[in-house]
Amino acid sequence: MGWAMRSVEVRGVTKRYWAEAGEAFDALGGVDLEAAAGEFLAILGPSGCGKTTLLRMIAGLEEPTTGEVRVGGRAVTGPGPDRSVVFQQPALLPWRTAAANVAFPLEVAGVPRQERRRRVAELLSLVGLEGFERAYPHELSGGMRQRVDLARALATRPDVLLADEPFGALDAITRNAMQEELLRVWRRDRTTVLFVTHSADEAVFLADRVAVLAPRPGRLVGVVTVDLPRPRDRTSAEFVALRREVLDLLKPGSRGHAPRVGG
Ligand SMILES: Nc1ncnc2c1ncn2[C@@H]1O[C@H](COP(=O)(O)OP(=O)(O)OP(=O)(O)O)[C@@H](O)[C@H]1O
Numbered sequence: 001m002g003w004a005m006r007s008v009e010v011r012g013v014t015k016r017y018w019a020e021a022g023e024a025f026d027a028l029g030g031v032d033l034e035a036a037a038g039e040f041l042a043i044l045g046p047s048g049c050g051k052t053t054l055l056r057m058i059a060g061l062e063e064p065t066t067g068e069v070r071v072g073g074r075a076v077t078g079p080g081p082d083r084s085v086v087f088q089q090p091a092l093l094p095w096r097t098a099a100a101n102v103a104f105p106l107e108v109a110g111v112p113r114q115e116r117r118r119r120v121a122e123l124l125s126l127v128g129l130e131g132f133e134r135a136y137p138h139e140l141s142g143g144m145r146q147r148v149d150l151a152r153a154l155a156t157r158p159d160v161l162l163a164d165e166p167f168g169a170l171d172a173i174t175r176n177a178m179q180e181e182l183l184r185v186w187r188r189d190r191t192t193v194l195f196v197t198h199s200a201d202e203a204v205f206l207a208d209r210v211a212v213l214a215p216r217p218g219r220l221v222g223v224v225t226v227d228l229p230r231p232r233d234r235t236s237a238e239f240v241a242l243r244r245e246v247l248d249l250l251k252p253g254s255r256g257h258a259p260r261v262g263g
Pocket residue numbers: 017018025027045046047048049050051052053054088
């Protein structure tokens with residue numbers, strides 16, 4: 001936890017899984033990708049192209065087979081308080097209320113009770129869940145659980161936020177509201193964000209750059225720079241053109257193309 005601006009560098013990273021039968025499966029086949037300190041990078045790609053695998057390696061929850069991941073210039077050797085993960089399947093403690101789940105990383109970090117209370121209230125309101133402080137995860141909808149998980153991940157004000165489709169289960173209106181709140185926090189805390197999504201619209205709305213991956217093996221097919229001022233107008237010609245560019249990269253036909261933009 002801290003206020004340092006940290007870059008994320010993924011250099012020549014591959015990930016090979018071994019099936020029970022002993023067959024090799026290459027989930028990632030050599031990815032080079034970089035997020036500058038304070039950058040908002042979206043990662044987009046079809047199911048199974050290795051997005052979660054990539055995030056887990058940056059989080060230090062999994063080791064690359066070859067290559068290296070560096071955060072803030074230092075090689076990742078395991079999880080650390082500088083990075084928070086919003087998991088694709090919300091990782092809430094079932095025996096804790098929403099408020100107590102958000103408070104958990106603050107307790108671990110030794111944040112005093114008063115400050116904890118203040119931050120938990122602020123975060124739950126940020127994700128639109130005021131009034132649900134005392135609800136348990138099983139009493140919340142999937143989308144509400146995702147929002148609690150996002151609040152939990154933001155609680156320690158991490159230098160790097162690794163978010164794996166955090167808004168996947170939300171309706172369009174809630175999703176748009178969450179996107180705006182996340183941008184507000186990103187701007188305030190100068191967090192480096194790596195944000196996995198299936199939505200080209202969401203990627204172009206949020207990110208400074210959009211990295212597009214293709215599967216088998218997972219690899220980078222291109223990076224689109226979104227050079228539009230915020231707040232962005234989804235209906236503008238520029239927005240629509242950039243979304244189309246991202247969607248074109250997602251088409252199976254574009255597989256194997258060299259990245260247009262480096263890093
Ligand atoms: N622990 C594992 N053991 C074996 N294979 C795995 C393991 N984890 C992931 N894989 C394989 O690696 C590939 C990439 O998986 P990953 O979960 O990273 O994809 P993804 O891009 O996040 O997909 P989705 O969009 O569906 O979440 C998949 O083919 C998956 O089957």
